[in-house]
Amino acid sequence: MFSKLLPERLPSTWRLALLQCITIATSIALCLTLAGMALRSDLETISRRILLDDLGEYSSVYEMAGLDGIARMFVSGRHENTEGVRVTSADGTIVLRESLSDPEKGFPWPALTSLRKLPEMKGVKAIEHPGKQPHVLIGRVFLPDGKLLWYGRTNESDRGYIQHINLYLWYAGVAAALIALVPIFWYAGEVLQPVRSMIASALALARGSGRERLAASSAVPELREFAAAFNTVLDRNEELTSELQAANDQLAHELRTPLARIRGNLEAFHDSVSEPAARDAAARGLDEIDRASSLVQTILTVRAGEHQALALHREPLSIRELLTDIVDLYTISAEDSGVVMKLDVTEDRTMMIDQQRLTQAIANLLDNALTYTPQAGSITVRCELDETQCIIHVEDTGPGVKPGEEENIWMRFVRGSAASAKSPGMGLGLSLVRAVATAHGGATGVNHRPGGGADFWISLPSEA
Amino acid sequence: MRLLLAEDDPELTRQVVACLEKAGHEVACYDRGDAALAAAVQKAFDEVILDVNMPGMNGFQVVEEMRAKEEIVPVIFLTARDGVVDRVRGLTAGGDDYLTKPFAMEELLARIDVQLRRAQQSGTGQRRIGEWFLDTRQRRLRKSNGEGVDLQPRECALLELLLDHPGRTLTKKFLLDKVWNIRFDPGTNVVDAMVCRLRRKLDVPGHTSSIQTVRGKGYVFKASS
Numbered sequence: 001m002f003s004k005l006l007p008e009r010l011p012s013t014w015r016l017a018l019l020q021c022i023t024i025a026t027s028i029a030l031c032l033t034l035a036g037m038a039l040r041s042d043l044e045t046i047s048r049r050i051l052l053d054d055l056g057e058y059s060s061v062y063e064m065a066g067l068d069g070i071a072r073m074f075v076s077g078r079h080e081n082t083e084g085v086r087v088t089s090a091d092g093t094i095v096l097r098e099s100l101s102d103p104e105k106g107f108p109w110p111a112l113t114s115l116r117k118l119p120e121m122k123g124v125k126a127i128e129h130p131g132k133q134p135h136v137l138i139g140r141v142f143l144p145d146g147k148l149l150w151y152g153r154t155n156e157s158d159r160g161y162i163q164h165i166n167l168y169l170w171y172a173g174v175a176a177a178l179i180a181l182v183p184i185f186w187y188a189g190e191v192l193q194p195v196r197s198m199i200a201s202a203l204a205l206a207r208g209s210g211r212e213r214l215a216a217s218s219a220v221p222e223l224r225e226f227a228a229a230f231n232t233v234l235d236r237n238e239e240l241t242s243e244l245q246a247a248n249d250q251l252a253h254e255l256r257t258p259l260a261r262i263r264g265n266l267e268a269f270h271d272s273v274s275e276p277a278a279r280d281a282a283a284r285g286l287d288e289i290d291r292a293s294s295l296v297q298t299i300l301t302v303r304a305g306e307h308q309a310l311a312l313h314r315e316p317l318s319i320r321e322l323l324t325d326i327v328d329l330y331t332i333s334a335e336d337s338g339v340v341m342k343l344d345v346t347e348d349r350t351m352m353i354d355q356q357r358l359t360q361a362i363a364n365l366l367d368n369a370l371t372y373t374p375q376a377g378s379i380t381v382r383c384e385l386d387e388t389q390c391i392i393h394v395e396d397t398g399p400g401v402k403p404g405e406e407e408n409i410w411m412r413f414v415r416g417s418a419a420s421a422k423s424p425g426m427g428l429g430l431s432l433v434r435a436v437a438t439a440h441g442g443a444t445g446v447n448h449r450p451g452g453g454a455d456f457w458i459s460l461p462s463e464a
Numbered sequence: 465m466r467l468l469l470a471e472d473d474p475e476l477t478r479q480v481v482a483c484l485e486k487a488g489h490e491v492a493c494y495d496r497g498d499a500a501l502a503a504a505v506q507k508a509f510d511e512v513i514l515d516v517n518m519p520g521m522n523g524f525q526v527v528e529e530m531r532a533k534e535e536i537v538p539v540i541f542l543t544a545r546d547g548v549v550d551r552v553r554g555l556t557a558g559g560d561d562y563l564t565k566p567f568a569m570e571e572l573l574a575r576i577d578v579q580l581r582r583a584q585q586s587g588t589g590q591r592r593i594g595e596w597f598l599d600t601r602q603r604r605l606r607k608s609n610g611e612g613v614d615l616q617p618r619e620c621a622l623l624e625l626l627l628d629h630p631g632r633t634l635t636k637k638f639l640l641d642k643v644w645n646i647r648f649d650p651g652t653n654v655v656d657a658m659v660c661r662l663r664r665k666l667d668v669p670g671h672t673s674s675i676q677t678v679r680g681k682g683y684v685f686k687a688s689s
Contacts, residue, residue, distance in 0.1 A: 249545060253517055256544035257473055260566035264479035267569050270680060283680020286568070290637070293566050294649045297546050313548040328618070329650055332657035356548045360648045367651045 016188040024180050028173035043158045051139045055151050067096045086150040194219030241309040248300050263289045298428050305435020312354040320348040330366045338375035344382040361436040364429040365394040365456045372398035390460045397453040410434045465489045465510040470500035472518045483569040497521030516543035524557040531558035538579035570633040613665045626685035635682040
């Protein structure tokens with residue numbers, strides 16, 4: 001929930017610290033509120049007691065010096081709050097009124113009738129004044145002659161006192177929350193450091209050869225467990241990969257050796273017969289055997305590529321030379337089918353690539369383009385270079401790829417709907433392109449060329 | 465020439481031996497890697513042909529051992545493994561060439577020739593084809609009357625390769641490997657087209673071409689008398 005409240009982009013350290021800060025601030029606010037309430041009720045109790053004391057004092061002065069005594073004592077007294085005293089006769093007539101300093105404006109005495117109704121010596125009543133926060137506490141006692149002595153006082157100074165204390169408590173609270181940020185920040189940074197190094201390690205893993213493992217040596221125990229579990233998965237994957245490679249080698253051997261035997265016999269037969277029809281049949285058989293063995297090889301390559309088990313032989317090669325050679329390979333075929341072949345490479349870069357595999361991948365794209373581009377069309381091989389990658393485009397003016405087929409044409413044995421029974425191929429060409437690109441750490445895709453036709457591309461990371 | 469063949473598949477051994485003997489070589493056969501190694505070190509052979517997957521010791525190990533014992537005879541691998549990595553492994557182990565099964569017998573013969581010729585260090589700057597002289601340095605065909613035709617680098621490489629193996633049928637696969645450095649089937653007629661261009665430059669109209677097509681197999685250079 002909090003992760004939603006806090007901005008997602010903020011680093012975890014900040015988010016944790018912010019969360020902690022909010023928690024501390026909330027609890028301090030709660031404490032302050034409770035403390036304030038306790039203080040207020042304490043002060044009110046004290047005020048009531050003082051009021052009752054005052055009433056007692058005034059009533060004994062009355063016994064000794066009468067109304068004048070009360071008036072004198074009131075006037076000579078020092079009043080911290082706005083206070084007032086009043087004596088009423090039994091019938092309610094006011095006999096003495098020493099008012100709160102500004103009685104009628106600020107704190108009017110309540111109507112006498114309501115005053116009368118104050119319960120006996122329960123003593124003190126708080127009267128809220130509409131519109132003003134302070135209130136008046138009023139108490140009364142019966143004087144010996146049956147008159148009533150009233151005494152009232154506002155709680156202004158108490159409130160000022162409380163506000164003062166509150167203000168300092170709040171300062172202290174905010175300061176505490178801010179100070180708490182520092183250790184939290186430090187600790188969160190400490191805890192997250194291993195996570196960050198694990199991320200770096202995982203990234204290295206993604207680029208690596210598959211032998212690397214996730215490192216979490218200084219991490220908290222849970223993270224170490226996670227890394228161990230993750231590494232077990234990697235170990236298993238590596239095991240499977242090497243099993244697959246071994247199985248591929250085995251399969252290749254099992255298939256190629258009998259093919260070699262058949263080929264040898266057929267070749268001997270071809271050489272020993274002189275009848276043209278028999279020679280022709282044998283020649284065709286030899287062709288088919290070669291095609292079958294290259295198909296076996298392609299399937300194995302694609303399969304290895306799908307399981308990240310395609311071993312590459314990388315060497316430093318110039319992209320321009322590579323593309324020039326490939327285009328050269330297809331120029332004559334293109335001329336024969338009346339298609340113009342263009343090479344558009346302005347910049348060059350030396351990259352660590354597997355020459356045979358990448359040549360085969362791009363050759364597959366060109367072969368495809370040639371199959372689908374009609375007479376008088378054109379095929380352009382283009383290369384885009386930037387800091388992070390190199391993208392090789394093969395653009396044609398053929399029918400293009402049908403919308404919706406952009407992804408599944410890369411799958412094994414899937415042929416686009418533009419493929420006809422006439423055009424050769426088993427739908428392995430593009431799978432091989434993808435397998436090779438992926439093994440290089442790159443990607444493949446197809447765009448629609450503006451003006452019709454397909455734009456197949458292979459991207460290769462620069463560090464490859 | 466005395467050749468050593470180490471191959472554990474009896475049928476394939478029979479075929480290869482038949483082909484090599486027909487081409488005039490003398491062949492000693494072994495079906496185990498360790499036996500082949502012992503023989504290669506003890507006896508003098510002109511060339512060694514090794515299968516990679518063999519009982520006893522695999523082909524890569526045999527070559528490594530041979531090279532460690534300073535046996536410098538040329539070695540050709542014959543293998544069912546077609547990864548570039550395997551190929552590189554074979555060549556770094558000390559092999560000189562690498563041929564993947566299934567293969568054309570003619571291709572094996574051509575590759576044996578290449579190694580033998582390299583061992584003998586021939587190769588002159590000028591070769592004769594009919595009334596033409598090929599200058600490989602300038603990539604130019606010349607007649608004695610001064611008439612001349614320029615060749616493109618690949619045309620020249622192809623012609624040189626054919627001249628190196630007179631009378632031997634060279635497969636398209638072999639030509640693609642040697643001239644274009646391509647070891648997969650690119651599905652184009654680039655070899656046929658290049659041969660066609662060479663013929664146009666070389667041949668005299670009305671005469672049989674010096675580069676002949678062997679259907680289902682490849683091309684052969686026949687020196688005209």
